[in-house]
Amino acid sequence: MHAYVSGLARFAPIHGEGSDISRFFGSIVSDERRLQSARKIFEHVAELANARFSIRLWDGSMVPLGRDVDPSCFVSFDGPGVLGSLLRRPTIENLLRQYVTGRIEVHGGDLIAFAETARENRPKIRLRDLKMSLLLHHVIPLWLTPGDGSKVKHRFRRDETESGQARRDNRDFIQFHYDLSNEFYALFLDPEMQYSCAYFTDWGNSLERAQIDKLNMICRKLRLAPGERLLDIGCGWGGLLCYAARNFGVRAHGVTLSQKQHDYAWEKIRELGLEDRVTVELRDYTTLEGTYDKIASIGMYEHVGIANYPTYFRKIRSLLRDRGILLNHGICRRAKSSRRKFGKVRPEKRLILKYIFPGSELDHIGHTVESMETCGFEVHDVENWREHYTLTCKTWCQRLSSHREEAVALVGPQRYRMWLAYLAGVSIGFADGSLRVYQTVATKHKAKGPSGLPPTRRGLYFSEGE
Secondary structure (H helix, E strand, O other): OHHHHHHHHOHHHHHOOOOHHHHHHHHOOOHHHHHHHHHHHHHHHHHHHOOOOEEEOOOOOEEEOOOOOOOOOEEEEOOHHHHHHHHHOOOHHHHHHHHHOOOEEEEOOOHHHHHHHHOOOOOOOOHHHOOHHHHHHHHHHHHOOOOOOOOOOOOOOOOOOOOOOOOOOHHHHHHHHHOOOHHHHHOOOOOOOOOOOOOOOOOOOOHHHHHHHHHHHHHHHOOOOOOOEEEEEOOOOOHHHHHHHHHHOOEEEEEEOOHHHHHHHHHHHHHOOOOOOEEEEEOOHHHOOOOEEEEEEEOOHHHOOHHHHHHHHHHHHHHEEEEEEEEEEEEEEOOOOOHHHHHOOOHHHHHHHHHOOOOOOOEOHHHHHHHHHHOOEEEEEEEEOHHHHHHHHHHHHHHHHHOHHHHHHHHOHHHHHHHHHHHHHHHHHHHHOOEEEEEEEEEEOOOOOOOOOOOOOHHHHOOOOO
């Protein structure tokens, strides 16, 4: 039996999902046999897993994967070809492809609600506990079933892993992600169009309140004062620029590589009557000149590439006055025991590079701080907002899920599903701790002497007189 399966395995990578050979072998197995085999496989898995959800097969029949399943929580397959494809290529990318193309459907609330239910009391299934003879007998009829050859249409068409500055096309990377549609982002973001971690002073606060509190905290950490010049690198849709000008009296300038963000920000500036205090450019930060009192980089340095940090931080330092403040806000990963392990591109990361954020790269906070100090900054404060981003991404995912019809009309069903999977996966990554997000406050330290900052952090949380 093992030799037979091993021999068949040679056909999958050579002939693919929809090949003549795959169709020929698939035609000799009856539909009833495929259904019976799928049912037997999942029933055996249920004996070991005792999960809280069920499997709905393509004939509508349900197979509970545990003794106490949530009846509203199940995964459905639209045909045996889905299982055949996953058995031949059991990769996370293939699983995502089956979901994005609609071959697999998740039921029971949004993706995060389903994941929370599915992850309850999850035991680890050990290979030695599986009845291999039973599985092999029932795997073969499904393994022989060809898939439908569905492909994900929305992906970055060049090398999505480019990290060196000489080869990067930052504008292509940024526009692939951010120029999707302003209307699409508005479906799940807050009215200020803040596409970065919110700040929940209370876990029960709304996203709208938390994003305003985030803007306020950024301005306080930067110690903004009336008349100062603020630069926002990667300014998004202009929310921070306008908030800082209106509430702290600064003159603010922002740069972005996204045409749609640029146009939206200019319209917002005009609507608020801030043309005399706020400007925005479609421009790469590396080409900027001038001097600023304060600089914010919010959710931008993930796009820079770790190899380019010296260029990034030195350029920022050249734009900042002595003792001026930088607030660098971005997502990081956990440090590993070796540089080689940290540099390994995991399959889930490659998916994000290919389908969501081409050219992005996540550092660990230790190296980021080292890079800042090497480039002449004095680091004063590092704050982890991991749990804040867990809730932010969860809320985004739930909001997008509740606007399914509008999202599909704007970007199509595949991109809608891709973004649901992305937001849910990122929220879980922050919840589990594999992802972190840090706000790092530093000053340009050109000469010896005091930093110019207050003796305590009291001003971050209390106004004068409190």
